[in-house]
Amino acid sequence: MGMTMTQKILAKHSARESVEAGEFIEAALDGVLGNDITTPVAIDILEERGLGSIEAADKTILVMDHFVPNKDIRSAQNCQQVRSFARRHGIDKYYDVGDMGIEHCLLPEKGLVVSGDAVIGADSHTCTYGALGAFSTGVGSTDMAAAMATGKTWFHVPEAIRFELSGKLPKYVSGKDVILSIIGDIGVDGALYQSMEFGGEGMKSLSMADRFTIANMAIEAGAKNGIFEVDQAAMEYQEGRGKRTPEIFKADGDAVYARTIEIDLGEVEPVVAFPHLPSNIKRFGEFDKVAIDQVVIGSCTNGRLEDLRKAAGIMKGRKTAKGTRTIIIPGTQQIYLDALKEGIIEIFIEAGAVVSTPTCGPCLGGYMGILAKGERALSTTNRNFVGRMGHPESEVYLSSPEVAAASAVAGKISHPEEVAK
């Protein structure tokens, strides 16, 4: 029986000819990722059990990104614990203030993940690397601890939904609109335990940034992973970044899918996810005026250079609305620097936005933009659950960078066309 992309990667990493959906396998891993929230728990777990040796030190990647530069004493102590753990075990892929970035922007940028890899991360958005044609999925701290100790983990082989893409995205429509529309259609558990496999002619029109955004939010449909076919653009993206060589896995012609969903990218519109679920999608024209207190542009979902460039394209020469606090967060130091050199940062500051160093900060209600009771934010992040960005009675709306930038200028949720006439 034919295999999907995900199944082929899992077969390779479990040293088997083939695997089938539903099987349990043990797989060797190419990467084990943790951050400053999940790694301290994993370290405690290892140390409680007296498991002093880390077999996978060379595969372990630790990124301090959620609450750095540290927001309080607790977060400083958590980072200190991880820093000292990394030093003690000779983990050289440790990234802290100065060379860190938001983990899922950073790992592909540094070439630490390549096509064909099998990677787990103690962060739910680890599925982002599927944009490169890697199998990557989020786990908890115990799985991370066990994987650092052994270099392996077990998987339940998933069945897949195939997304057949055709057409080309219209102006002001991006990868964020594609994935939000999909989640709106299939629901927040529409791909539960499954892999979402993207391919087809339409893929060509998606930038790597669009693909990272789409794969990133596979978890928001409940999926185990999201994965794209590897094409020339994906290979070019990886050139000269890391030491490891990408390996391309193609789905068999007779691969079995739970279902196939066809998407004409030309039909996708800008959408907004209303509180309190990413599946609560509305198109422009389907809602009345929604005034916004805060706009956030950044995160592992939309903190890449292309995202910032699109937002700046709309904010250039304009001012953010009075009463709409606008926070821009480049995903990595490199993205920050590139944006600076391109003049993008200047555009934001002149528009009245603030620009932060890379951090997950406000996305999960950590710091750098917490909402008060009754406040409303439009954000390019990935979740709009109750209390996600602050007070349990605040609200988060999700959108693309272009819609967010237009809304920052208008002070209410706005279509880019309304602002960038």
Add this chain to the structure above:
Amino acid sequence: MSRGKAHVYGKNVDTDVIIPARYLGATKAEELAAHCMEDIDSDFKNRVEKGDVIIAGFNFGCGSSREHAPMAIKASGVSCVVAASYARIFFRNSFNIGLPILICAEAAESAETGDFVSVDLAKGTIRNETKNETYQARPLPPFIMDMIKKGGLMAKIASEKEGGR
């Protein structure tokens, strides 16, 4: 066998409401338990007693991978979660830290907060004593039961390493 009061919730209960990120500076289970379910049920931490059962709808534990979520639930005294379905990371994390969870949509449909519920994990039976109804979930397989009894995946690995010596 576990027995206690039911705390009933709807579908898509996410890990941000199980343990809000503002408390993620804490890494110890007891400290996390003091804020368990805070943003969806602010009185939960006062009402919950040892042995109680959380009953919920589809996609319980969706969102963030934070293991702090099942840790907080377990340390708050909850003996078992019964839900119509689970988000995959929460599902895995729960067994890994030794929190028993069962899948049963029927049990979630009729239960009300405050009902007395008893759960037999090995048999997969959920009895709502207040409503005098019994539901059947798929029982937990022996290797998962063994993991839960020992206190989770790492405890199991450690005990097997010792046993092998």
